[in-house]
Amino acid sequence: MHKHIFLIFLLACFKVYSQQYNIQLYNTDNGLPQNSVKDIIKDKYGFLWITTENGIVRYDGANFLVYKNFPLNSQRFTYFYGSPDKDSIFSTGGYGRIILLHEKKPTVYENNKKNQNFISKDNIEYFLYSSNYSYGVVPVNYYMKLKKGMYYLKENFLLYKSYHTKTEEKLKINPFHENIPRIFAINESVFFLDIRNQKVKQIEEDNIINSYHIPLLTDRKSKIFWNQINNQVFILNENTLYTCRYETGQLKITPLMQMSNNIKKDNLISIYYDEFYKKLYLGSSTDGLQIISFSEFTAIKSPKSHSIFYSLLPFSSSSVITYWGEVYDRNGFITDKKFKDTSPFFMDYDQNRNIIVRNEGHAMIYKKESSYKNFISLPIKDFFINGFFYDENRYYAIIVKPGKNGTNQFYGMLAVYKDTSFNSLEKKIIFNDEPTRFLRINRDNMLVGTIKGLYKVSLITNKAHLIGTDEISIRNIIKSKNGNFWITTLGKGFYLLKNDRLIKMPRDSNDNISSAHTILEDSNGFFWIPTNNGLYKVLESQLLKYAQDQSFKVNYYRFSKDSGFNTNEFNGGSNVCSAKLENGEFVLPSLDGLVFFDPLKIKSYYPENLYVERCLVDNQELYFKNNLYLDQESDRIEIFIDAPYFANPDNMVIQAKLSGNPQKKWQLIGKERKFSISNLGYGNHILTVRILVSDTGKFIYKKVNIIIPPYFYQTFWFKIIIFLILSFLLYFLVKWRLSFLKKKNYELERVINLRTKKLSDTVEKLETTKIRLHKEIEQQKKLIGTITHDITTPIKFIAHTAKEILEKEEFDQKLTEKILHSIYKSSDQLYNFTITLKEYADIYSHREDKTEFYSLYQLIEEKRILFSTIAENDNTAIINNVNPFLQTQISKNILAVILHNLLDNSVKFTKNGTITINNTLENENIILLISDTGIGMDEKKIEYYTKLQDNIESEKLLLQKYGMGLHLVLQLLQMINSKIVFEKNKLQGTSFKLILTNKKND
Missing domain, CATH: 2.60.40.10 (Immunoglobulins)
Structure with a gap:
């Protein structure tokens, strides 16, 4: 029973238009191992797989990965079968060996009953039928596998076997026509092409459930391409390729493309259509792989020889008009208004929808009321309009004039007119460089771009303020929907103007966006930016984030010639270099056509996984x-x-x-x-x-x-072992070293202590010597000063007395004796001073700090003998009771002078008496006691010398009053760290007790 249902056959009402597409051809010259592409499928991971007669190829959209070194007798492969969803795709290699595609790579798979590409039933062999690549002229039996059962294709009938019931049912149809199977499956439905009766019969399990009249499928000129694993059916008829789908209970046939002569279609054997990416893959038995890329972009060329477009304006809801007056929509040329000799770089609408264009020396206004056939001309001498807009009150224009002296330099002005006409100029603001674009910010301010910078112009003060310092050539000024101002430049990128500051946006990977022509904004917040090398798409929100944080990454999406353009180079330079149409389409001029596209229909493609x-x-x-x-x-x-x-x-x-x-x-x-x-x-x-x-x-x-x-010597445990060994070695080494150092330190300490002691003694001696020398020097200064002062008086007296004698003419004997006596006393005093001073000097001249011992008794004895003659004259005896065995190291010279002075003093003042010298020992000191029985020292002298000895450094010396002798003794005692004690004897005379610090032999 044949039951007709509604069939949506779109061919009857579908007009095949010249859809834009791009063709890429791959063969052995650019990636394929062989030019026969037998089958094309896509796996669950998104990769394309291709069978050839020299291996299996995986394609990821950019590179071909060839697998052809399988351990098989042949690397020739035919079709794919299996289930992409289950990641189990098979292909048959040489001599029935099977290749399994699993987890993105092929491996040799041993044949089994479940995945055989041929089976035997009732001693008849059936080959797997899953692709019309199996077409052949030799009669072959086939089998088809579906989810619920299996179909066996024989010449006179179709046998169905259910997996569940195991029952078999024959359908009395002949699935072959001229030895070629005329049958294909979509999902779980099998469609049989009854060529004789011009019917398409739908079979499910063991029943024919529908019959269709579809001449395209039963046409003998139609070539059917079916691949079960892709679940796709294509029909090629008279250069038109159709898709055949079974959806919502209906068989739908839709034209996909009109194949041009550029497509190699004579030897096609496999087809795959990627609906997501809108790409068609055509496999040929001789010409390799052709990839057809469809696009929502439409590039329209001029029917005339030229196709270079610049300025354009929206004309209707779906068309634009160019500066020539030609009108285009996405389907092509519509009509020509035939504008005459117009410049390609300027056109605009006035308030009445008239079109203003320019040519050399004129501005022409084409009237809307005449359907833009008639125009009025405004003569312009030596300048031209480069920009225009109006408000409800007046016109604004950018006027450009050539420079003087025939140079290529231009300058210009912002012209503000009194009303909505060009008749009366209200004000003008001059620019030294050529102005290019302008845009109104608000009622009182405008932005004007020139070839050397961007200016903010006040319409109140008529002054222009340069924004920024870098020299940039302004291409366009755009205000986005949210009020942001964007500036495009010639070769310097594009900028955001914020708070009178230009913020440069990041470059793309190829720096193409540095020459952006303009910016169009769609309703989804995307910017579309045409450049000299492609069209870019970016979210405004990303650019604004970058303006706040320069570390933010901005992603530009690029559309190139492969997307459907005739060229990658779009055109700018005109006052209007893009158009937004009421139907939502954008139109861009290029070097080879007008590009129409609906931004909301253009899809951005990104990978889904890696x-x-x-x-x-x-x-x-x-x-x-x-x-x-x-x-x-x-x-x-x-x-x-x-x-x-x-x-x-x-x-x-x-x-x-x-x-x-x-x-x-x-x-x-x-x-x-x-x-x-x-x-x-x-x-x-x-x-x-x-x-x-x-x-x-x-x-x-x-x-x-x-x-x-790591290598064994890089492992953690090896390092631990080495560390422990080294630690033990280091421990023993340190221990031995410490022992050695202790011993050395002990020796060193002993040497150091010894040397330190010597050094300390030396330092101490030096310090003592230093102090002693200092005291001696001070005393010498003091003594010499006093002597010098005291010598002056007798010398002065002698000189005065001698003068007095010389001045007198007569002398009496008494006066003469008196004068001579005075001179004698002064001379004697001076003599004594001199003798004492000589002795003092002799001590320093002959001073020796020798450490030899000498006999103190012998030294005193020498002095006793020296003074004994003088003493005997005064009937005085000198007695030496010093121990004859007493040895000392006290400076012999100094002690000799001391004894000399003391004995001299005693002899001088002792008459008819005795002078006794005794000694005792107290600790380390030698006590010499010199006693006389002379007249003795008075108490004042004893007090003076005692006080002087205790404060010899500060006390004043009374040499003239008391003489030099005892003063010298006190000085010398200081030098040998000794003292003297003056005592009056009980009966008569004076005792001098010398406390001498004795030096011992070390």
């Missing part, structure tokens, strides 16, 4: 999961980053970094998609890879642990 599972170690390929185990001998490691992505590779952002340096920046991975490592040390390293997956800057991450085991 895989880091392959590497090349010293030219040997390895596969791994999350952990990569390497050894230290590996010289160079290349880790491949696989990411199926079938759009513009410029928009794939892959970055990687290796652990160990937290400050290291992300490294951008190139189009080769590999991360190279060399000389990586042992240990656990983490490779982190990330890939951009959205316009908002979202990344997904993948981490790989790279584990490089």
Whole structure:
């Protein structure tokens, strides 16, 4: 029974238009191992797989990865079968051997009953039928596998066997026509093409449930391309390719494309359509792989010879008008208003929707009321309009004039008119450089761009203020919906104007955006930026974040010629270099056509995942999961980053970094998609890879642990053992060293102590000597000063007396005796001073600090003999009772002078008496007691000399009154650290008690 249901056959009402597409051809010259592409499928991970007669190829959108060294007798492969969802895809190789595609790589799979590509039933062999590549001229029996059962295709019938009931049912149809199966499956429905009856019959399990009249499917000229694993059916008829789908109980046939002569279609044997990326893959038996990329961009060329477009204006809700007066929509040329000799760089609407254009020497206004056929001309001499806009009260224009002396320099002005006409100029603001664009900020201020900078102009003061200091050539000034002002420049990038400050936006990876022409904003907050090398898309919100934080990463999405343009170079330089249409489309002029597109329909493609599972170690390929185990001998490691992505590779952002340096920046991975490592040390390293997956800057991450085991001598336990051994060695070495050092220190301390003692003694002696010398010097100064003073008086007296004698003419005897007596006394006093001073000087001249012992008795005896003659004249005896065996080291010279003076003093004042010298010992001191029986010293002298001895450094010397003798004695006693005690004897005379500090022999 044939039951007709509604069939949506879109061919009857569908107009095939010249859809924009781009063709890429791959063969053995650029990636394929062989030019016969037998089958094309996509796995669950997003990779494309291709069978050829020289291996299996994996394609990720940028690179072909060829597998052809399988351990098989042949590397020829035909079709794929299996289940991509279950990650089990098979292909048959030489002599029935099977290749399994699993986890993104192919391996040889031993044949089993479940996945055989041929089976035997009732002694008849059936070959798997899952692709119309099985077409042949030799009669062959086939079988088809569906979820609920299996179909056997024989020449006169179709046999269905249920998996569940195991029952078999024959359908009396002939599935072959001219030995070719005329049957295909979509989901669980089988469709039989009844060529004779021009019917398409739908079969489910063992029943024919529907019958369709679809001439396109039953047309003998139609070529059917079916692939069960892709669940896709295509029809090629008279250069038009259709898709055939079964949806909501209806069979739908839709034209996909009109194949041009550029497409090699004669030997097509496999087709796959990627609806997500809008790409069609055509496999040929001789010409390799053709990839057809469809686009929502439409590039329209002029029917005339030229297709270079500059300024344009929206004309209707879906069309634009160019400076020639030509009107275009996305389907092509509509009409021509035939504007005459217009400049390509300026056109605009006035308040009445008239179109203002310019040519050399004129501004022409084409009237809307005449459908832009008629115009009025405004003569302009020596200047031209470069920009225009109006408000409800007046016109504003940028006027440019050429420089003087025939140079190429221009200057210009901002012209403000009194009303909405060019008749009366109200004010003008002059610029020394050529003005290019202007835009009103508010009622009182405007922005004016020139070829050398951006100015803020006050319409109140008529003054222009330069914004920024860098010299930049302004291309365009745009105000976004949220009130931000954006500035594009010639070669210097584009800027955000904020608080009268220009903030430069980041460059793209190729620095194409440095020459942005303009900015168009869509309703989703995206900016569309045409440049000299492609069209860029970016979120305004990202740019604003960058303006606040320059470390923020801005992601530009690039559309290139592969997206549907005729050229990558868009045009700017005109006052209006883009158009927004009421139907939502944007229109951009380029060097080769007008580009129409709806920004809300243009999709940004990003990878959905990435895989880091392959590497090349010293030219040997390895596969791994999350952990990569390497050894230290590996010289160079290349880790491949696989990411199926079938759009513009410029928009794939892959970055990687290796652990160990937290400050290291992300490294951008190139189009080769590999991360190279060399000389990586042992240990656990983490490779982190990330890939951009959205316009908002979202990344997904993948981490790989790279584990490089250490050599035995690099292991922790080896280091511990070595550490312990070295510690023990160090311990014993330190212990031995300490013992050695203690011994050396002991010896050293002994030597040091000895030398320190000697040094201390020397220092002490030096210090004592220093003090002594200081005292001596001071006393010498004092003594010499006093002597000098006391000598002066007698000398002066002698001189005065001699003068007095010379002046007298007569002398009496008494006066003469008196004068001579005075001269005698003064001379004698002077003589005594001199003798004493000589003795004192002799001590220093002949002073020796010798340590030899000498006899004190003998020294005194010498002095006794010296004075004995004088003493005997006065009937005085000198008695030496000193111990004859007493030895001393006291300075002999000094002690001799002391004794000389004391004995001289005693002899001088003793008459008819005795002078006795005795000695005693008290501790280390020698006590010499010199006693006489003379007239004795009075108490004042004793008090004076006692006080002087205690304060000899500060007391004043009375040499003239008391003489030099005892003063000298006191000085000399100081030098030998000794003292004298003056005592009056009880009966008569004076005793001198010398307390001498005796030196001992060390």
